[in-house]
Amino acid sequence: MPRERILKGIAVSQGIARGKVFIYETKKVKVFQAPILPVYLKDETERFDRSLEKTKQELLSIQKRLNYEIGEDFAQFLDAQIMMLSDKAIIQEVKKRILEEKLNAEYIYNEVIKEYAEKLSGSTDSYLKERVADIWDVGFRVLRNLLGLTHSSIVEVPADSIVVAHDISPSEAAIINPQNVLAIATEAGGRTSHTAITARALEIPAVLGIKGLMEKIENAEDVILDGDRGILIKNPSAGKIHRYEKVKKEGLILEKALSPFCELPSRTRDDRHIDISANIEFFSEYIHAKKYGAEGIGLFRTEFLYLTRRGNPTEEEQYRVYNALAIKMKPCPVIIRTYDLGGDKIFSDYQEANPFLGWRAIRVSLDEPDFFKMQLRAILRASVNKNVKIMFPMISNYEEIKRVNLIFDKVKDELRAKKINFDEEIQFGIMVETPSAALLSSHLAQQVDFFSIGSNDLTQYTLGVDRGNEKISQLFDHFHPAVLTLIKQIITSGHEAHIWVGLCGELAADPLAIPLLIGMGIDELSMNPGSIPRAKMVLRAITIPECEEIAEGAVRFRTPLEVKRYLRRMIHKKFPGIDEVIK
Amino acid sequence: MIKKPVKILNENGLHALPASRFVKLAEKFISDVMLEKDGVEVSGKSIMGILTLACEKGSTVILTCTGKDEKEAFRSLRKILEGQD
Numbered sequence: 176m177p178r179e180r181i182l183k184g185i186a187v188s189q190g191i192a193r194g195k196v197f198i199y200e201t202k203k204v205k206v207f208q209a210p211i212l213p214v215y216l217k218d219e220t221e222r223f224d225r226s227l228e229k230t231k232q233e234l235l236s237i238q239k240r241l242n243y244e245i246g247e248d249f250a251q252f253l254d255a256q257i258m259m260l261s262d263k264a265i266i267q268e269v270k271k272r273i274l275e276e277k278l279n280a281e282y283i284y285n286e287v288i289k290e291y292a293e294k295l296s297g298s299t300d301s302y303l304k305e306r307v308a309d310i311w312d313v314g315f316r317v318l319r320n321l322l323g324l325t326h327s328s329i330v331e332v333p334a335d336s337i338v339v340a341h342d343i344s345p346s347e348a349a350i351i352n353p354q355n356v357l358a359i360a361t362e363a364g365g366r367t368s369h370t371a372i373t374a375r376a377l378e379i380p381a382v383l384g385i386k387g388l389m390e391k392i393e394n395a396e397d398v399i400l401d402g403d404r405g406i407l408i409k410n411p412s413a414g415k416i417h418r419y420e421k422v423k424k425e426g427l428i429l430e431k432a433l434s435p436f437c438e439l440p441s442r443t444r445d446d447r448h449i450d451i452s453a454n455i456e457f458f459s460e461y462i463h464a465k466k467y468g469a470e471g472i473g474l475f476r477t478e479f480l481y482l483t484r485r486g487n488p489t490e491e492e493q494y495r496v497y498n499a500l501a502i503k504m505k506p507c508p509v510i511i512r513t514y515d516l517g518g519d520k521i522f523s524d525y526q527e528a529n530p531f532l533g534w535r536a537i538r539v540s541l542d543e544p545d546f547f548k549m550q551l552r553a554i555l556r557a558s559v560n561k562n563v564k565i566m567f568p569m570i571s572n573y574e575e576i577k578r579v580n581l582i583f584d585k586v587k588d589e590l591r592a593k594k595i596n597f598d599e600e601i602q603f604g605i606m607v608e609t610p611s612a613a614l615l616s617s618h619l620a621q622q623v624d625f626f627s628i629g630s631n632d633l634t635q636y637t638l639g640v641d642r643g644n645e646k647i648s649q650l651f652d653h654f655h656p657a658v659l660t661l662i663k664q665i666i667t668s669g670h671e672a673h674i675w676v677g678l679c680g681e682l683a684a685d686p687l688a689i690p691l692l693i694g695m696g697i698d699e700l701s702m703n704p705g706s707i708p709r710a711k712m713v714l715r716a717i718t719i720p721e722c723e724e725i726a727e728g729a730v731r732f733r734t735p736l737e738v739k740r741y742l743r744r745m746i747h748k749k750f751p752g753i754d755e756v757i758k
Numbered sequence: 759m760i761k762k763p764v765k766i767l768n769e770n771g772l773h774a775l776p777a778s779r780f781v782k783l784a785e786k787f788i789s790d791v792m793l794e795k796d797g798v799e800v801s802g803k804s805i806m807g808i809l810t811l812a813c814e815k816g817s818t819v820i821l822t823c824t825g826k827d828e829k830e831a832f833r834s835l836r837k838i839l840e841g842q843d
Contacts, residue, residue: 259805264801
């Protein structure tokens with residue numbers, strides 16, 4: 176029995192799958208050279224025209240489907256492909272050479288495309304280099320149409336396959352059949368690649384960016400893909416198979432048992448309403464948010480807009496996405512968070528040694544007012560729908576809020592002067608995710624309409640632990656008494672200032688934490704859409720006075736372990752009904 | 759014929775979006791539109807041609823418009839290159 180091997184990559188789409196490897200390779204197109212008799216040359220150019228038209232229709236139909244399934248913003252890459260396809264200079268050159276060289280269309284077209292692709296791949300610009308993939312994506316499609324070949328075999332994947340590929344081209348990713356594809360693993364790609372976005376939209380588990388994948392894997396091998404942890408397990412041991420099957424089976428049973436909760440209101444047993452909302456990254460995920468019964472979008476991450484295109488999105492592009500999301504979610508609220516990445520993501524020549532403590536999020540926005548104001552304008556314009564709130568990430572001192580407020584007011588004035596409508600009552604909130612903001616929360620609360628506690632970053636910054644670092648990741652624990660003390664303080668400061676306080680980290684979805692957070696007085700919990708039914712189930716089993724009792728008792732511990740033991744014991748005693756969802 | 763050097767001031771260079779806007783606009787004119795950089799000349803109505811020029815922000819191209827509506831063509835296309843559209 177060959178040894179088990181774990182291949183690591185980037186977790187881009189959650190879920191676990193076990194199946195047979197289906198190695199997917201983009202079909203190579205073999206182009207031959209054939210002389211054409213002068214009398215048939217005109218027919219040959221017409222045949223070329225027909226193949227272009229056929230290709231165009233195919234791309235338009237893929238685009239239509241993507242617009243519907245994932246969103247127009249995402250499907251834009253096909254516009255670029257259609258433009259490349261309809262490029263007059265190329266079409267003329269191909270026809271001219273067919274007539275002059277008296278050779279077949281496939282051969283000439285392939286030669287012409289090759290020349291362009293070679294020019295671009297020699298470029299030092301990474302954006303242009305990436306376009307080579309688009310050129311060949313279109314080029315092969317035309318060639319296959321000329322040769323009368325069928326397109327990608329990715330639609331013909333056998334049932335229960337785990338698709339393994341070096342990379343999957345955008346138009347291929349678009350036609351993946353979720354019925355047969357259990358999971359996707361690729362060597363290339365990352366969190367914001369087309370494949371990742373498609374996998375998430377279709378809820379197919381995926382791990383991308385696995386180095387050396389293609390040399391390590393064989394067709395029809397039995398593998399397990401863990402999209403939560405970002406690993407692909409080759410030759411899994413009997414023990415591991417057993418464990419994963421158990422997790423999967425229990426997950427399915429639980430999912431089924433929990434599904435009725437999607438539609439139930441998020442109220443505690445003693446009828447207190449708690450907002451349960453969804454964290455989403457891409458526009459299309461609003462569909463999941465609704466499906467699982469979210470009562471709003473508690474966090475719309477806008478980074479995706481900045482990562483999937485060259486340069487920064489224009490105001491118009493941003494507005495279109497924010498506005499569409501607000502409309503789809505009406506009347507439920509949508510909280511849009513402004514740019515929350517390092518400066519390196521938008522100013523490519525910028526690098527720093529310690530990005531998590533560096534020039535990122537609100538710090539970038541405040542230093543680049545034009546960039547910031549553009550995003551504010553787009554969000555404000557979308558606020559005419561009356562359900563948009565705005566939130567600023569990584570506030571670590573009081574002056575930052577004052578400065579944000581000043582710029583925000585200025586942008587509002589500019590819009591008023593131009594007679595552009597927005598919601599004058601738009602709520603303005605901040606993420607509380609640095610220890611300094613938590614400790615200053617009573618002052619910060621005076622300046623804002625709400626707090627949203629970013630528990631992941633708050634834990635990371637409070638404990639000084641980078642959870643991505645395997646050597647120390649065991650030190651990362653949301654239940655650390657220091658973190659819980661800060662959370663309690665933030666909620667109290669918020670309530671004293673009569674503002675609402677939400678929490679949008681992983682803690683919000685943890686059944687062990689929910690009674691504690693409710694007991695501390697949290698008003699809103701925002702989480703991955705898939706976790707919502709479970710959170711509602713927990714919520715509907717608990718009562719406020721008993722949660723308060725649990726929260727009061729939780730402050731006296733010294734270690735995360737003590738806290739968790741205590742919570743387990745108390746929940747078992749008070750709400751035995753939710754034992755089964757607590758691991 | 760109008761033939762003049764234009765400096766690319768568009769924030770993102772003449773890649774992607776500006777390039778496709780340029781082509782879409784160029785196609786609206788009857789005039790021939792040509793772009794030249796470092797001795798290489800391409801049609802301004804060809805997205806692939808423009809991409810291969812790799813026009814970064816700050817680089818200079820020679821924009822040539824020839825035809826009945828050359829004045830109007832030159833004026834509006836220059837705006838895209840200069841990031842003022």
